[in-house]
Amino acid sequence: MSVAAATRIELRTGWKAPVVWLVALGATFVLTVAAIDSLYSTAADYQSYADTVAAAPAMDAINGTPYGADTLGGIVSNEFGFFTAIAVPLMGLMLVSGRTRKAEEAGLMELLLSRSIGRRDPWIAAALIAVVTELLLGALIMTSEIAYGVPPGGAALYATSVVGLGAVFSGLAVFVGQLVRRGAGVTGVGVLVLGVVFVARAIGAVHDNGWRWASPLAWQQETRPFTDAPRLWPLLLLFGTAAAFTSAGLYLVARRDLGAAVVASRHGRPTAGVLLRSRAGLAAHLHGYIATAWILGTLATAAVFGVFTGDIADIVDQMPQMGDVFGTSGSVEAGYVGMMIQLVGLMAVGAGAASVTRLRSEETADRLEPTLVAVTGRAGWIGPQFLTALAVAAATHLAGGLGLWITARSNVGGIWTGVFAQLPAVLLLVAIGLLLVGAVPRLTPLLWAPLAYVALVAMLGTTIRMPEWSMKLSPMYLIGLVPADDVAMGVVAGLVAGTVALVVAAAAGMRHRDVPI
Amino acid sequence: MAERIIDIAGLTKVFGSTRALDGLDLTLDAGEVLGFLGPNGSGKSTTIRIVLGLMRKSGGEVRLFGRDPWSDATALHRRLAYVPGETALWPSLTGGQCIDMLGSAGTSVDPALRAELLERFDLDPTKRIRDYSKGNRQKVALIAALATHTDLLVLDEPTSGLDPIMEEVFREIVKERAEEGTAVLLSSHILSEVEALCETVTIIRRGRVVESGSVADLRRLARTSIHAVTLDGDDVELSIDPDEIDATLRPLLDRGVSALTVRPPSLDELFLSAYQDDDAGDDTDDGPGDDPGDDTGAAGTVDTSESAVR
Numbered sequence: 031m032s033v034a035a036a037t038r039i040e041l042r043t044g045w046k047a048p049v050v051w052l053v054a055l056g057a058t059f060v061l062t063v064a065a066i067d068s069l070y071s072t073a074a075d076y077q078s079y080a081d082t083v084a085a086a087p088a089m090d091a092i093n094g095t096p097y098g099a100d101t102l103g104g105i106v107s108n109e110f111g112f113f114t115a116i117a118v119p120l121m122g123l124m125l126v127s128g129r130t131r132k133a134e135e136a137g138l139m140e141l142l143l144s145r146s147i148g149r150r151d152p153w154i155a156a157a158l159i160a161v162v163t164e165l166l167l168g169a170l171i172m173t174s175e176i177a178y179g180v181p182p183g184g185a186a187l188y189a190t191s192v193v194g195l196g197a198v199f200s201g202l203a204v205f206v207g208q209l210v211r212r213g214a215g216v217t218g219v220g221v222l223v224l225g226v227v228f229v230a231r232a233i234g235a236v237h238d239n240g241w242r243w244a245s246p247l248a249w250q251q252e253t254r255p256f257t258d259a260p261r262l263w264p265l266l267l268l269f270g271t272a273a274a275f276t277s278a279g280l281y282l283v284a285r286r287d288l289g290a291a292v293v294a295s296r297h298g299r300p301t302a303g304v305l306l307r308s309r310a311g312l313a314a315h316l317h318g319y320i321a322t323a324w325i326l327g328t329l330a331t332a333a334v335f336g337v338f339t340g341d342i343a344d345i346v347d348q349m350p351q352m353g354d355v356f357g358t359s360g361s362v363e364a365g366y367v368g369m370m371i372q373l374v375g376l377m378a379v380g381a382g383a384a385s386v387t388r389l390r391s392e393e394t395a396d397r398l399e400p401t402l403v404a405v406t407g408r409a410g411w412i413g414p415q416f417l418t419a420l421a422v423a424a425a426t427h428l429a430g431g432l433g434l435w436i437t438a439r440s441n442v443g444g445i446w447t448g449v450f451a452q453l454p455a456v457l458l459l460v461a462i463g464l465l466l467v468g469a470v471p472r473l474t475p476l477l478w479a480p481l482a483y484v485a486l487v488a489m490l491g492t493t494i495r496m497p498e499w500s501m502k503l504s505p506m507y508l509i510g511l512v513p514a515d516d517v518a519m520g521v522v523a524g525l526v527a528g529t530v531a532l533v534v535a536a537a538a539g540m541r542h543r544d545v546p547i
Numbered sequence: 548m549a550e551r552i553i554d555i556a557g558l559t560k561v562f563g564s565t566r567a568l569d570g571l572d573l574t575l576d577a578g579e580v581l582g583f584l585g586p587n588g589s590g591k592s593t594t595i596r597i598v599l600g601l602m603r604k605s606g607g608e609v610r611l612f613g614r615d616p617w618s619d620a621t622a623l624h625r626r627l628a629y630v631p632g633e634t635a636l637w638p639s640l641t642g643g644q645c646i647d648m649l650g651s652a653g654t655s656v657d658p659a660l661r662a663e664l665l666e667r668f669d670l671d672p673t674k675r676i677r678d679y680s681k682g683n684r685q686k687v688a689l690i691a692a693l694a695t696h697t698d699l700l701v702l703d704e705p706t707s708g709l710d711p712i713m714e715e716v717f718r719e720i721v722k723e724r725a726e727e728g729t730a731v732l733l734s735s736h737i738l739s740e741v742e743a744l745c746e747t748v749t750i751i752r753r754g755r756v757v758e759s760g761s762v763a764d765l766r767r768l769a770r771t772s773i774h775a776v777t778l779d780g781d782d783v784e785l786s787i788d789p790d791e792i793d794a795t796l797r798p799l800l801d802r803g804v805s806a807l808t809v810r811p812p813s814l815d816e817l818f819l820s821a822y823q824d825d826d827a828g829d830d831t832d833d834g835p836g837d838d839p840g841d842d843t844g845a846a847g848t849v850d851t852s853e854s855a856v857r
Contacts, residue, residue: 032621035652042648043637137635141688144599144629144701145653146621287602394638 036147036155040129047128048163051121055113056170058486062110065494067102067178076100083108088342088366090235091335092373092489094248098256103180107188107256112489115228115247118167118192122199123220125160126153130204132213139288149284157204157276164196180256187255187262194268195250199224201275208282211291214388218323225327229334236338246271320388321422324381325429328374332433335370339363339441361514363442367434368511371448372488374430375456375506379481382423382460389415390467390474393546412540416464416533423460427453444513451512454525455505459484461532468539471547549577551613552699552730553598558607560593560754567593569754570607575732577698580725582745582762583734586822590754591734592632595703598732599629612698625654628692632704632734634684636676642687643672646694654695661694667716682708693720700724700731706740718743738818750821758821769817772810778803 070076080100083089090096093111098104107114130153133139139152172189176182199220206219227245234242242248252264282292342363431449439445463477487496487504501507505528508521553575560568568590575581585591596602598611600620609616611623636645643665650656665672668686676684685708692700700721706714714737721744725731735741741748742762750758758765770786773795777783779802787795 032652039648039652042644043640137631137633138637140601140631140635141629141649141691142652143601143620144624144627144631145649146624147652148621285603288596290602 032147032151033154033158036142036151037158039142039147040152040155040159044129048125048159051125052163052166052170054482055117055121055167058113058490059106059110059171060174061494062490063102063106063174063178066105066109069493069495070102070105076102076105079105086342086362087236088338091232091338092369094231094251095235095238095242097251097254098184101180101184101256102178103175103184103188104256106175106180107251109490109493111251114192114195114250115231116224116485118164118196119199119224119247120221121167122160122164122196123203123217123224125163126156126200126203127207127213127216127220129156129159131207131210131216134289135211135213143288149288150280153204153207153280153283157200160200160203161193161197164193164200167196168193184255184260187253187260187265190265191250191253191255191268194265194272195246197272198246198268198275201272201279204279205275205282206279208279208286209292211289211293214320218320222323222327225331229331232334232338236341320384321381321425324377324384324422324426328377328381328426329429329433331377332370332374332430333437334433335373336367336434336437339366339438342366343441361442363438364444364514365511367438367442367445368448368514369488370434370438371431371445371452371512372506374434374449375427375452376481376485376488377430378423378427378456379459379484381426382419382456383463383477383481385419385422386460386463386467386477387474389419390471393471408541408545412537416537419464420457420460420533423456424453427456442513447517448512451509451517451522452506454522454529455484455509458505458525458529458532461529461536464536465532465539468536468543471543549579551576552579552611553732554608554610554613555594555598556608558594558597558609559605560590560597560602561605567754568597568605568607571751571754572756572759573749575699575730577730578725578728579747580721580731580733580745582741582748583732583751584736584738584741584748584818584821585751589752591751592703593754594751595629595701595732595734599624599627599701621653626697627699627701628654628695628697629701630685630688630692630703630705632707634688636684636687638677639675641673641675642670642679642683645676645687646672646691649691650695654697656691656694657696660696661690664690664694664720667720668713680708682710682713685709686713689717693724698730700729702731703734704736705733706735706737714740738815750818752822758817765817772808774806774808774810775799775804776806778805 070079077100080096083096083099093108094115096104096108096111099108133152142152143149168189171192172182172185175185175188202220202223203216206216210216210219227247230241231245231247234240234245234248242252246268249264249267252261254260286292428449431446434449435445459480462480463474466474466477484504484506487501487507490496491501491504491507505525508525509515509518551574553573555571555573558568558571558573559566571590571594573581573583573594583591583594593602597604597609598616600611600616600618600623603617611619612626614623616623637648640648646656646661668690670683670686670690674683676687679687685705689705692702702721706717709717718740721731721733725744731744733741733744745762747761748759748765749756767789770788771792772786773783775783777799781802783799785795
């Protein structure tokens, strides 16, 4: 009864998030199915796809093991593998943390819990909303596959496995939500876990070993829905883990004070150090912890993925006929590294976008006003804050480049050329976020849209045969898969100019608008 | 005998190494309006959150409507409404939507009362929370609580951000509710508000009660201030005990008075001494209002001014 009330309230105050996730992921999936169905029509087409992926196991690092790649369903799961592995867990995580710990941190729970809403109810409601959203996504996946002629049994098993994957991360959010006090902390821990299990699946898939069993992302694929021997039992792993996390979280929430967490907040220093008193120091402090996590995480992930270039080199040695997987003029390894640099760039944009979000939240939490009144003018605040967001993105990107260079340099040359070629694209995407804050602050959450679009082009653009012009909207696509592609200095210069223009416009907007909005 | 609504005995609450509540006692009966005072960080909000079952006690006894507020929270909450000191509401909803949504989460809102309160608080319910000022946001929380028919109102510094006119409106409404028999636990820093509304007060410091009793009793111990200018040009200022009023005024009036100001007994001094007096904590904490004379006697102005009169 009170769960129903909590659910109603959570939907009323936050119905947009599930709708956006559902539409974005559902549409991308339907497009992928449609494109692959039109690309591959004969049995020979399917077989050639299966041969190609079998010949390039290093790609399994990104998409996981391509079971049943000689069927429409199998090809779709493989091509959609990266999105399944990143977007579905993020959806599960965000749908829960957004309306629970974040709301509690903002003080929204106090009034609700003083009514007839029980301590567990908001968490149960959030988990329910997340799971129902995941089920709707599953239904969409299943019906669109069946509509394109995928066997219903396989489609249903695949859709269920995707639902289970989302549920694992929704459950994780319920559990971690009891451990840390801040909403951003829940998302941070969740993304960290996602990074670790992504790497674990990559190692397991490339080397075909037991590492995969450490990863829910692999459990999802191990149902093998489009092979002759589909398996139901990995679903038990998925839903069992989801249930375990959720129950543990619900057990803890009923035993803790409102606003408290298992990891208590420590006493801070009574006075601000020299660093914190300077404007640049304040900016660095605000962005510090999250930025450090992004930088180290990206470095580690890139280093692991760099290792797989060795596997590619071995295969090319054995099968020189293995062709243009990446459709570039360069070698296969260089194409792979170029793609990894794009991936690193996407993580860097994510880090930059998180910083921009943080900057905006200073304003919505009414902290900006006193800061602005206290410092000698807005320019003094804008400069360091904007620079910090850009610097976080640049540092993350370069750290990822370093990770790749450490483990891949013996197999591929020109890694730093590729890293620096993509840097302007990264900064341009972060600058779009800054412009939103400066000019239309209430639309700041939209800064994730360019990132999602660029990721779509990078991971699925060619597969779903997006028109050339639409792919060229992505600055990373314009730069290409350097070092396999050549660097077009004109494009680089254009992106640099574009970034500068965006930052200047953002600063001008920030200087002239009301604070706070 | 009236129903005991809140019954707290020896309540303790520990946060890590901090002892926020240290053996606190407090009672509230049906129809009573209790002023709950204490300096910043003395444990008022923590006490309220424990009474509401939002936090768990570390030790002692807490009963709300005779039941355990932690384990029976949702059922007990049907009989009360709460206004927190810092009100967080959903920025994208309108004030009216917030009021109704809170109503849907438990005790329902009386539509007629809701309309009346919107009128009296002069609040536009169609504006979004993020566009309200702090005071107007506070009004939303107040209306959401006051528009319900409950046995208990828990108000934690409810008038922060309200202008003086709205503060007056708030007092009128709370008075009306109290007359209907609603018990009120009012945590406040505004002494005039407490004096105007409460029959009893409990003052705490560092998690323990330092003063407790009826406002009338406390008032009896407080002093009346008199400022008179006599016809022969004498300027007299003094503060006197209630039983000295007659003896003091008579000789003054006999001399003839051109100006006279009498300030009624104020609890300010009493409150302030309870707030500040650091050393007295040990001997006053367990005496529920029976011997507050030590504190009030501290104002040693009487003798000098009396000698000035004679």
